[in-house]
Amino acid sequence: MTETYPSQHLERAVAEISKLPGIGRKTALRLALHLLRQDVSQAHALASAIVALRDEVRYCSVCHNVSDSDTCDICANPRRDSSTLCVVENVSGVLSVEATGQYRGLYHVLGGLISPMDGVGPSDLQIASLVERVAAGGIREVIFALSPTMEGDSTGFYISRRLAEYDVLLTTLARGVSVGDDLEYTDEATLGRAIAARVSMK
Amino acid sequence: MTETYPSQHLERAVAEISKLPGIGRKTALRLALHLLRQDVSQAHALASAIVALRDEVRYCSVCHNVSDSDTCDICANPRRDSSTLCVVENVSGVLSVEATGQYRGLYHVLGGLISPMDGVGPSDLQIASLVERVAAGGIREVIFALSPTMEGDSTGFYISRRLAEYDVLLTTLARGVSVGDDLEYTDEATLGRAIAARVSMK
Numbered sequence: 001m002t003e004t005y006p007s008q009h010l011e012r013a014v015a016e017i018s019k020l021p022g023i024g025r026k027t028a029l030r031l032a033l034h035l036l037r038q039d040v041s042q043a044h045a046l047a048s049a050i051v052a053l054r055d056e057v058r059y060c061s062v063c064h065n066v067s068d069s070d071t072c073d074i075c076a077n078p079r080r081d082s083s084t085l086c087v088v089e090n091v092s093g094v095l096s097v098e099a100t101g102q103y104r105g106l107y108h109v110l111g112g113l114i115s116p117m118d119g120v121g122p123s124d125l126q127i128a129s130l131v132e133r134v135a136a137g138g139i140r141e142v143i144f145a146l147s148p149t150m151e152g153d154s155t156g157f158y159i160s161r162r163l164a165e166y167d168v169l170l171t172t173l174a175r176g177v178s179v180g181d182d183l184e185y186t187d188e189a190t191l192g193r194a195i196a197a198r199v200s201m202k
Numbered sequence: 203m204t205e206t207y208p209s210q211h212l213e214r215a216v217a218e219i220s221k222l223p224g225i226g227r228k229t230a231l232r233l234a235l236h237l238l239r240q241d242v243s244q245a246h247a248l249a250s251a252i253v254a255l256r257d258e259v260r261y262c263s264v265c266h267n268v269s270d271s272d273t274c275d276i277c278a279n280p281r282r283d284s285s286t287l288c289v290v291e292n293v294s295g296v297l298s299v300e301a302t303g304q305y306r307g308l309y310h311v312l313g314g315l316i317s318p319m320d321g322v323g324p325s326d327l328q329i330a331s332l333v334e335r336v337a338a339g340g341i342r343e344v345i346f347a348l349s350p351t352m353e354g355d356s357t358g359f360y361i362s363r364r365l366a367e368y369d370v371l372l373t374t375l376a377r378g379v380s381v382g383d384d385l386e387y388t389d390e391a392t393l394g395r396a397i398a399a400r401v402s403m404k
Contacts, residue, residue, distance in 0.1 A: 004300070005268075005297070006262075006267050006268050006269055006270075006274055006275060006276070006293065006296065007259050007260075007268045007269055007270045008270060009251075009254050009255045009258045009259045009270065010255060010259060010268050010293070012251045012254065012255070013251045013252060013254070013255035015251070016247050016248040016251040016252075017248065017251075017252075019244065019248070020233050020236060020237075020248075021232070021233070021236050022229075022232075027224075029293075029294060029297075030223070030224075030294070031222050031223070032255060033292060033293055033294065034222060034223050035222075035252060035255060035256055036255065036256065036259060036268070040256055040257070042221065043252050043253060043255065043256035044253060044256070045218050046218040046219065046221070046222075046249075046252055047248075047249035047250070047252045047253045048249070049211075049214045049215045049217070049218040049219075050215060050218075050219075050237060050248055050249045050252075051245060051246060051249045052211050052214065052215070053211045053212060053214070053215035053234060053237060053238065053245065054237055054238065054242055054245035054246070055242070055245075056211045057209050057211045057212060057238060058209075060208075065208050066207075066208050066209045066212050066238070067208055067209055068208075068209045068210055068211065072208050073208065074208070090235060091208065091212070091231075091235055092231060092232070092235065094208065095207070095231075098206070
């Protein structure tokens with residue numbers, strides 16, 4: 001049922017906000033009413049940040065990460081190890097790996113995962129440019145840091161076949177029990193993999 | 203830990219979006235990346251809807267509901283019963299009561315609930331104007347449709363005392379078991395009230 005809003009401005013705001021993923025009409029109304037209660041400047045700051053995001057953000061011409069310039073800060077950093085590439089789905093992947101503080105190489109942002117159900121094929125992703133980077137030489141290892149899901153696995157598998165002809169090490173994230181997880185609540189698939197891939201303690 | 207975003211535009215968008223209630227930085231990033239993937243027009247439509255909402259929306263001078271004009275459509279409707287007022291917390295309350303199709307009277311939107319913890323006192327709400335409407339005469343019944351919470355109850359109690367001197371019927375929503383609820387999962391307070399307020403079946 002569509003409710004009749006007492007104002008067309010409210011109606012339009014709810015309609016636009018509820019287009020965002022995971023936000024229904026009830027939440028959109030709550031957010032709109034929140035904005036109405038705040039200072040005018042907050043709504044304006046939010047709106048201009050959204051416009052600037054969409055109009056000004058660029059993508060690194062090398063790794064396709066979000067960037068404010070043609071080459072992103074990571075690709076332009078001479079202290080990063082340019083012989084290692086970490087393949088991630090999107091910007092969140094870059095942020096997650098960076099947050100570990102364990103990685104000093106470069107990235108390659110695919111812009112999604114292969115998902116026939118959603119109509120996303122290899123040509124919709126930055127796979128050709130990854131193959132080009134590897135073919136250009138100088139890369140020793142490609143690390144796949146994709147989600148441990150069906151889409152992540154098949155995307156990794158597809159790309160690894162495309163890269164098979166090059167002399168480059170292909171690795172993927174270790175699968176195992178999460179740090180801090182209670183074993184009682186670890187799912188069988190994860191526990192099974194962790195047993196199969198058990199490591200020596202000395 | 204604050205993450206270093208690869209773009210200041212992305213950083214600013216995440217900062218502004220995460221100011222919204224119930225939206226953390228992870229969700230804000232997800233929403234920002236979604237907007238980046240969509241057509242430019244969608245981000246612009248969202249931004250202009252937010253600006254229009256905050257700049258153009260007005261409040262009904264009678265009931266304080268959100269409105270596009272000085273008097274809202276409900277207050278201006280001669281077919282509504284002007285002898286009955288329904289007191290609600292905010293616009294959502296009006297929408298919820300309207301959605302029932304059971305109410306033909308007018309509204310009075312408080313703009314919040316009394317909550318000393320949040321620094322909201324009676325003078326921050328549209329209580330004085332409610333007393334004025336009742337004092338002006340012509341109103342037979344005031345229905346309190348506030349949330350069945352501590353804040354809702356105390357706000358209703360406070361207002362009912364302010365209105366005690368006027369010859370007007372004060373009522374509140376019936377408390378009882380929800381339609382469709384499984385009795386096994388109904389909390390004791392609700393079930394206790396429903397037993398105490400049991401109604402004859404014939």
